[in-house]
Amino acid sequence: MSYLEHNTKFVPTGLSKIWYLNWPVIMLLMAIAGFGFLMLYSVAGGSGTPWMEPQMKRFALGMVLMIAVAMVPIWFWRNMAFVAFGGSLLLLVGVEFFGEIRQGAQRWINLGFMRLQPSELTKITLVMFLAAYYDWLPNNRTSHPLWVALPVLFILAPVALVLNQPDLGTSLLLLMGGATVMFLAGVHWAYFATVIGAGVGAIVAVFQSRGTSWQMLKDYQFRRIDTFLDPANDPLNAGYHITQAKIALGSGGWTGRGYMQGTQSRLNFLPEKHTDFIFTTLAEEFGFVGAFTLLTLYLLVVLFCIVSALGNRDRFASLLTLGIAMTFFLFFSVNMAMVTGLAPVVGVPLPLVSYGGSAMLVLLVAFGLVQSAHVHRPR
């Protein structure tokens, strides 16, 4: 694509593009990150170290990257989609051989100045690549079996690699993100119905496999599912995390126990309180009001992205915007469902709030793509 493909009346150029950024989204992202800084300060016991200050620096870097990505025309990124996706698949393969093993999973590549998690990167590049694919594909072929099988393979390749790390949570997120782009591009309903039916069948099969020689999930993954189904059954071991998280969340009440007054987090009853379970600290200290406010901020980000996509006549731009919005949505909704006991503990961080470098940088770069799509939309 370029402006040449559309009838354009007006084209922002140079630094004036800054005025055409999607500012509401930027404000919302900053507000969400602000919540994160508050909470990281609180869980450190009222200290900027070890979490809040590095997180602020990385957020600043991420914002700069986001603006920089936004300045580059969207068609450049479309042309880069294949390279980006290919590169992240290579990294995923590389992590099999050179990755660092932490907490029982092989997920990280040490780049020296930071540890990169290729699966994070893949969430975005997969969406990018699929958006580019459907931009290229003529409309009448969208639901053709052959042209459906191809993107399915593109999705399953990284899913299989990530599942092998093993990282069940991220592979499910990849699967759902990819499927969302296919759905948005207009692939026929029947495919989705079939896949969902098959998925339910597969889940049944996975549970049936337990304890047999062809067991499909690791024991710890089964245990997490058990724990999810009945956390009280094993309150001091596997269920401890989720039980304590629910206590923290529930004890917040309407308005919370007060900033830095949450006993569950301050007295270390909460697990991983600065990463995956940070939402429980927030809910404990700011109560329902705080938790619901954050939820609303997240939802508004998604809604602003949808509005931006609907106003964009360009197929790649709107598919990319919606795909990234969906990925973002999956992040926070799975995390919240996990800590409220609605979903099993799969290890998904709360976007922009949980402490963690590469996830935030990748996410902000993704929003840079959304901004680029917004700035360079045909007017």
Add this chain to the structure above:
Amino acid sequence: MKRLPKDALESARTIGRRALVMGGVQLGIVGALGYQLRSMQVEQADKFRLLAEENRINIRLLPPARGLIFDRNGIVIADNEQNYRVVMVREDAGDIGEVLAKLTELVDIAPDDLARAMEEMGDRLPFVPVTIADRLSWEDVAQINLNTPALPGITAEVGLSRVYPWGADLAHVVGYVGPVSDYDLSRIDDQDPLLQIPRFQIGKTGTENKLEHTLRGSAGNRQIEVTAVGRVMRELDRQEGIPGKDVQLTIDSRLQSYVQARLDGESAGAVVIDLASGDLRAIGSAPSFDPNLFVRGISTTDWTGLNEDKYRPLAAKAVQGTYPPGSTFKMVAALAAMEDGVVAPDETVYCPGFTDVFNIRFHCWKGGGHGNINLHESLKQSCDCYYYDIAQRVGIDKMAVMARKLGLGIKHDLPLSAVAAGLAPDKAWKASVRGEDWRIGDTVNASIGQGYVLASPLQLAVMTARIATGREITPRLIRLIDGVEQPSGLGESLGINENTLRRVRASMNDVCNHRRGTAYGSRIMADEYRMAGKTGTSQVRRITPEERAAGVTKNEDLPWERRDHALFVGFAPYDNPRYAVSVVVEHGGGGSRAAAPIARDIILQAQYGGPPPLDAYPASARERIAEQQRRIERRVPPGSTVSGRA
């Protein structure tokens, strides 16, 4: 590829429709999340708040101070002592080895304790205080406090622990406390949460045990905030417990100490009763032990030593030992017969030196016999044949009734461990327990306190007290509980003919103060302190006819455990009795030789309230007594910290 405008429009419409579907699904999911948040944080908030509070708040018990035990003069006999210990917090100490090395330079710490502490520190989380050494002196603590900067992680703490200043002298009366054991918990039905405190000390024997609930007090508590791993963050609330109630005993600890000293070297029991109130002034049992050993946790060596000692230092012989009372029982037989009217006081019985009952011959202790003898002479000279005769006339059942009336064969209710009931046998007892008929020979044996009759020194003292006063005196050990006076032991009249009693007492007077009395050697010279009493010698072996023909083996020639028990009961002053005393020396030989002198010394000490002047003794004994008094003055019993004792 370039798209046709129509195509592009259609594509945008498709994306728009599907985007709305996606947005709708997302809204639905956010709604579900919001609903879940609301249900947890609003509807179930109270439940989760409670769980959070349970997480963070721990309740620790605060042990109350145990009640003190005083003697009748207000002298402490069971005290609480400040107990200093050093504790170490691993994470504050840095280099543990270095800190401990510095500590051992300042304070003597046993290598065992150090090794145990090191091991415990390895097992515990780094912030848990571990006791390095216990029972330090104040000087040690001062040393540690002075060097605090050089000893990171080391602090001195103070607690209370039980101490018995009189050591072995009151061990059998006060008993001792010790850490509560699983066995204790299984045996006693007590829901007191204090018992769940590790090493909480409870009374194990004696009054410490019997008055446990009075002395213990009730727990206070402190609410503390803890982290998930149990680190204490701060104290939220504190309620002090209610200290245990103080108890005052009737024991006179100085007299008690004297009794123990006088019994030293024997295996014996002795009891002193105050006739005005039934107060037990002293309950001596020898040998004794240091109760403080048990508080600290007794070593295996000490424990084995105490347990295997053939003189049984752990047994409170004065209340739990029972012995055939021998001739001290003759007052019972005499009173039973006189009260029944089968014998008149002046009636004489002929003593040829033996009595034949059917075909069994019962001997008098005096081979040649006493000739014609009445009540007065029979007691004074302790003639056996007189009692063989009157006992057959009055019968065992009436003798048993009299024995119980005088406090034998019944269990006196005292807060001491294993108070013995003794035995005043009768026909029904033998039929039910032994399943045999009572024989006339049993009566004859019982008349001189042999055979089935058993009594403890306590019971013999009660018997003497009742004979001396004619009233139903019951022994009393507790004078005050928390300042409240306990009922006196001075009872109503026993209803025994006063004239008969007077004759018995007069005869007991002659036992001590008549030249032919069996305890004449142990008389008291000072008239206003004169003692009356009765000796007893009870056999623990049967003398065969062959042995009797060849001449009875002397006690000195027998092994210790086959020698006779020596007994003496007495009261003083004869004219206006104030104290009754009983002494039993296990396998001591004759009562007049082994028991009477001890009883005399004790009752003199009681009457004078301290060491009596030498002219209270017969002239011939004074030199020996002076030496004995010096020896007793120098004596320090095991575990005692009292200075200036009697």
